[in-house]
Amino acid sequence: MKKVSFLLATLLIGGMMLTGCKKPEPTPEPEPTPTKHTVVYSINNTYLDMVMSPCFKVNVTYTDANGQSITENNATLPWTKSIEVTLPFHAKMEGAYTFNEADLPDYVYFGKCIGIGLDNPWEDAASMGGLSKQKFLEYLADHPEHLQFTKEKDF
Numbered sequence: 001m002k003k004v005s006f007l008l009a010t011l012l013i014g015g016m017m018l019t020g021c022k023k024p025e026p027t028p029e030p031e032p033t034p035t036k037h038t039v040v041y042s043i044n045n046t047y048l049d050m051v052m053s054p055c056f057k058v059n060v061t062y063t064d065a066n067g068q069s070i071t072e073n074n075a076t077l078p079w080t081k082s083i084e085v086t087l088p089f090h091a092k093m094e095g096a097y098t099f100n101e102a103d104l105p106d107y108v109y110f111g112k113c114i115g116i117g118l119d120n121p122w123e124d125a126a127s128m129g130g131l132s133k134q135k136f137l138e139y140l141a142d143h144p145e146h147l148q149f150t151k152e153k154d155f
Contacts, residue, residue: 036084036086038118039085039117039155041060041082041116042080042115045078050111050130058096058097059072059096063091065084074098089154090153090155091116091152094148107131110131110136114151
């Protein structure tokens with residue numbers, strides 16, 4: 001009987017020792033600190049030495065820091081918007097150039113010079129050149145999409 005009691009006591013004490021010990025909890029890795037940067041949207045009115053005719057304005061819609069679309073109408077050129085964002089971030093701007101035909105000069109300089117970047121936007125320039133007012137209006141009659149633009153970039 002002493003052997004059975006001793007065996008039961010040993011098993012009971014051993015069981016309490018095994019269940020009484022807690023394994024240490026692993027230390028969770030800290031969350032990475034969000035990376036903040038400034039995204040700059042830009043619509044310029046110059047390329048090299050050419051300056052766009054001052055009659056042009058722009059209606060632009062861009063993505064703000066919260067991912068919402070913000071629209072500005074009849075903005076004068078050059079136009080720039082800087083926002084502080086948390087990366088990763090999908091930046092987008094789209095819109096159209098506008099003008100009043102009566103304000104067009106006899107010789108029109110027009111082109112697209114738009115960009116999105118961190119701190120300083122990298123710009124895409126296209127079709128910066130001059131045409132007579134009549135030729136410009138004829139060109140737009142055949143290519144109205146030339147006044148529109150879209151640019152997107154992931155950071």
